[in-house]
Amino acid sequence: MPDNLTEKWQRQDKQPISEKVRDQIVKPPPLRERLEFAKRRLNEEIVQLGRISDRLSAKDKALYDQLVKAYAEHDTAKANSLANELAELRKVESKTAYGKYALEKAYTKIDVAKEFGDMAVAMADVNRVLKGVSGTLSDFIPSTSNALGEISNMMNETLVSFSNISGDSTILGPTSEDAEKILKEAAAVAENRLKDKLPPSEELSQ
Numbered sequence: 584m585p586d587n588l589t590e591k592w593q594r595q596d597k598q599p600i601s602e603k604v605r606d607q608i609v610k611p612p613p614l615r616e617r618l619e620f621a622k623r624r625l626n627e628e629i630v631q632l633g634r635i636s637d638r639l640s641a642k643d644k645a646l647y648d649q650l651v652k653a654y655a656e657h658d659t660a661k662a663n664s665l666a667n668e669l670a671e672l673r674k675v676e677s678k679t680a681y682g683k684y685a686l687e688k689a690y691t692k693i694d695v696a697k698e699f700g701d702m703a704v705a706m707a708d709v710n711r712v713l714k715g716v717s718g719t720l721s722d723f724i725p726s727t728s729n730a731l732g733e734i735s736n737m738m739n740e741t742l743v744s745f746s747n748i749s750g751d752s753t754i755l756g757p758t759s760e761d762a763e764k765i766l767k768e769a770a771a772v773a774e775n776r777l778k779d780k781l782p783p784s785e786e787l788s789q
Contacts, residue, residue, distance in 0.1 A: 617741045618693050618702055621709070624734050625690045628727055632683040635724060639676045646672065673777055675723050681773035682716045682727065688765045689713065703742070710738040711762035716769075 646669045653662035689709040696705035717731040 615702065617737065618696065618706060621706070621734055621738060622690060622693055624730065625686055625693070625709075628730055629683060629686050629690065631727060632679055632686065632724075635727075636676065636679050636683060639672065639679060643669065643672055643676065677773040677777040678719055678723050680776050681769045682720050682724070684772045685712055685716045685765055685769035686731075688768065692761070692765075706738050707742055708759050708762045708765075710735055710742065711759065712765050713738070715762075715766045 646665055650662060650665040650669060653665055689712045692705050693702075693709055696702045713731045713735040717728045717735065720731070721728040
């Protein structure tokens, strides 16, 4: 985290009178309150993705059982249809796992931010993660995607205010390494979970 973010908010005694008057009129954005709000909303979406994941897993098992029965009865047409349906379902399961993991990491990043500058950086990183997750889930779970979009908009407004007041525009720059790392880790987790489930044809042929 750049040291200057914190330092800029520790120079009040050195500010000119005009700037002090301005600061009294235009208060710094309530980052702590916004972060607490974001944490609550993120937790709601994490819980929701957990519920969706459980329902998908239950449906996965039901479809797989039907697929096994179709193979046992040599009903090739039905087996192929169920296999295709199961394959599409597992894509959604993978996307859900991706979103849940990324949001959990984003929540943790906000939760550990204590200093003012740390909060701003955490909010910027998490905002980038939310945009990535929202885009991934838009076609599969639009309700969660829309909710994340609302949280992201709130964060973006706060960051713009922070940037205008602090004079630091870098906070609005391109995706940071931390945000990229979270998204890459989430993608790896989702991919591994999908690989853990053998394709029906391979498993049933054994």
